[in-house]
Amino acid sequence: MTINLRDRRRLQTAREIQLAALRLSLRHGYACVTTDSIAAEAGISTRTFFNYYPNKQAAVLGMPPQLDSCAAEWIVTSTGPLVDDLACLLGRMLEAKEIDREIVRMIEQVWDTTPELMAVFRNSMDNIALTLGGLLHTRLGPDRQPEAMLIAELATHALSHAVRQWAADDAMSVSDIPPMIVRQMRQVGHLLV
DSSP states (O other), X not given: OOOOHHHHHHHHHHHHHHHHHHHHHHHHOGGGOOXXXXXXXXXXXXXXXXXXXXXXXXXXXXXXXOOOHHHHHHHHHOOSOHHHHHHHHHHHHHHHHTOOHXXXXXXXXXXXXXXXXXXXXXXXXXXXHHHHHHHHHHHHOGGXXXXXXXXXXXXXXXXXXXXXXXXXXXXXXXXXXXXXHHHHHHHHHHHHO
């Protein structure tokens, strides 16, 4: 995926705002952080802050990974093994987001002391699961909606777990995440048999 200079700058500014929110949360405690303080720490106006994030929770967690339309079309039409296709799709999402190990670690430190952030994070993962579930429903057929949603939920949980493992292990690369998703999903499948 190639992005133009404008989009790259926008992603960099969003990252700088997120880092400012995380640094302040770790330094002063999440409850003491305001959107004004995040903007000041990032060296931007509060108005600019709101061009990127709707609130401080979103700034701390950052922009969730997005599913691009080409990937969405591919997962619907692919005839490969579903578990492999899911892992590939989720891996593409992470590559496009350019996840940062230190940011993931900082997020985990903040939400360890701020349970409400875990709910916000889960909500963003639920949104990914809903989108993915709709695509899988199309792929699997009209009578497979419950299964499609269950598989999508499992895949997003496996993604979340794999990213946390990756963040904890400096020896892992982002390319190690999709095989980990496949292993986790297959292990769950074997437990159900």
